[in-house]
Amino acid sequence: MQLNAELVKDLEKKARRLRKDIVEMTAEAGSGHPGGSLSAADIVAVLYFYQMRHKPENPEWPDRDKFVLSKGHAAPVLYAALAESGYFAVSELKSLRKLGSMLQGHPDRVKIPGVEISTGSLGQGLSASVGMALAAKLDKKDTRVYCLIGDGECEEGQIWEAAMSASHYNLDNLTAILDRNKLQIDGSTKEVMSIEPIADKWKAFGWHVTVIDGHDIRAIIKALNAKTPKGKPYIIIANTTKGKGVSFMEGVVDFHGKAPTREEASKALEELKCLD
Amino acid sequence: MFGLKEGEMIATREAYGKALVELGKKRKDVVVLDADLSKSTKTCFFAAEFPERFFDFGVAEANMMSAAAGLALSGKVAFASTFAVFATGRAFDQVRISIAYSDANVKVCASHSGVTVGEDGASHHALEDMALMRTLPNMRVVVPADAVETFKIIHEIADIYGPFYVRLTRPKVPVLPEHDFKLGEASVMRDGDDATIVATGIMVSKALEAAEQLARKGISTRVLNMHMVKPLDEKAVVKAAKETGYIVTAEDHSVIGGLGAAVSEHLGETHPTPIARVGTRDHFGISGKPEELLENFGMSTRHITKAVEELLH
């Protein structure tokens, strides 16, 4: 697959835009989850600005592809992508987590246009994606369901129940993306609850597995569009860095659920601007 | 811990973490489990002190609860902690069968209950946890109102065999005025004879403020601190109903299934009394600051005061 350099540059810029939004909105809110939002920014940018068929002006468009944020605490990256796509005004992002805002701390399907299902309790989004993929098969639609899960989230038993059912029902219209940023809340996944060998586990559950650099736009596009075996669900294990794009957040476990201060935010925005 | 002064601000989860360390020193059979939230539930203090008796199960609450039962049924006193939504919702069946039905010596100590969790929003606001735990046979439900009570409760329940659910909160709360404390018996925080506010947890200090406001309006209000929601101190409730005639309940929880429900159920059967319940009303939480949310959902001091006044009119 030949990728136009212009396109890649543009998507890199879009990912940076999402990162700026994430930093700004969590700083303004004074709480939230920047680390796991920043690690997923490149993946989400490719999905929303290149890969998925969707209509921001008509979120319920029946022929759309679907995105489920199973790791719901990364709501800032989803809200940024929705706003920058035009589902609602970018200025709304400033209201994140505030009383009366539609932008709840975790994705709320009822309040926010473009959110396919409410999440925030880890482990449920992949099962919901299985349901959506089953429905697409029943309805003979070529909908593709994309589901973003966390590596700490893979410790939930429900993830493996979902994994089993997806291969059992031959859901080759389901693509899971694992944000393998190696950190959860109490520390690294290695220290807290080891999930390795993670690629082998997914293979053993009947999935087609690819491992990529989750910050390489070309690699993300290629992986999302790879030809995969018929009848098998597909998982892209994206190696990422938690807090990616902001030097003092990268690999820092505390920025999982801590917002940057005003000062930290301006420093972060400065760093991101330099890359433009 | 008892060096705490009245009015000092400290979260019950913080006191829980410190109490566990004290307990760990006293008893070698105490083990603690968490599910990737030890820095929030404050079991991290115990983990630092007794790493060999602390087990982080990662993001796997169901597994943790049944494992806690396994430890308990092998002679340990197991304290299992995570956020209240996950302890009671995510792992309900494990708590039901492995812990309650098996009568295992597990103390489920959950932090982040109620709308006072704040900005995380509905997915993280446990407004039904007391309801869920109350319905389980063998399960006792305890809600400390401040740090001192938390400390006493954690030490006492370690010595009582069987399942307990302890409901802890995220924000700091004031240490209450010194008061008698006997596990299972409501503490009379303030006496009065026109009406009684039965409050639990974070709402006790608000109930006291409300009673103060009411006193200025000439309404004498009793305040019962109901730290044990199950079994409920029915005697204290009926006594208050008989002596003051009107009851208002206050909890950071849905009025369905929690303290207000427990009090209403008992009075309905034994001594029908005019009652008003302050709590959330069949809706999910929303994001906002804890105090804003209490105001927004009609659960602030002002609303408790109003509930008493309206009941008397």
Ligand SMILES: Cc1ncc(C[n+]2csc(CCOP(=O)(O)OP(=O)(O)O)c2C)c(N)n1
């Ligand atoms: C069922 C459940 N348990 C616990 C939590 C609290 N929690 C939020 S994020 C998180 C860690 C998640 O780690 P990971 O999946 O690796 O997320 P990421 O690193 O991508 O942010 C936990 C334990 C939750 N939201 N849901």
Ligand SMILES: [Mg+2]
């Ligand atoms: Mg992670």
